[in-house]
Amino acid sequence: MPWTTRDAMSLKQEFVALARQPGSNKRELCRRFGISPQTAYKWLERYEAQGQSGLQEKSRRPATSPKLTQTALEAQVIALRQAHPAWGGRTISCLL
Template sequence: MPWLETDPVTERKRFIMEWLSGEFAVAEFYRHHEISRKTGYKWIARYEREGPEGLEDRSKRPGNCPGAVEPDLIEEAIRIRYSRRQILGARKVRPRLVEGSSWTVRDLCRFLFDPAPDGRIGVSVFYAWIDARGYRDAWDYTVRFKQKLRQDALDKVELEVPEIDWDAWHVECASASS
């Protein structure tokens, strides 16, 4: 093999081993490894603080996501949105949310709605049980609106479907119609 391949972690360990030996002057040492002083001091500080594990590669992923939303707030927003016969939009859902939440109307629209592909009007079908006169009078209905709900938002919410005694309901409907 005419060449030798190394990875950055191996080079950092070699850098630290030479630094610990103390053979080079500081400026010459960094020039020899072709790194800046700032980078050299960073690796030395990590080695002193964490040992050899500090020389490993780290994720560059940010520690937090300012746009992230707690799942309970998502469920609450969807519950409020569908709590009435008429579906509420983001501007009416926002004031009803928990006090102190940092959602804006734009955040709610971004989460609750997904534009239809190709600029067409999206159609979403949402089935729900309506219990108008106790457990007997239940039916499903279809709600159409101009923007489509994100499927993952609906997947996160568990809808409570009432248990219906269909035999008793059928008998009562038959007796009511005669």
């Protein structure tokens, strides 16, 4: 018996197609596909809002970072590091 190899996108498409049929049991489909109900409803909501492109994997990178270093300070650190390659972070931090 050969192994069935399918990518995640085709499985998502199949799940959404089956789940959107009238009278479908979404919990049973979740068990069959091996996903949680939260994931299933997330996929269905994304499909309703964005169509086929909503099933694509989304980046998990945060949209903002509250502790991000300001670009001006970053430029100063890089300039000092290039001018004095032997200096470490402690020395550069004390100077700035």
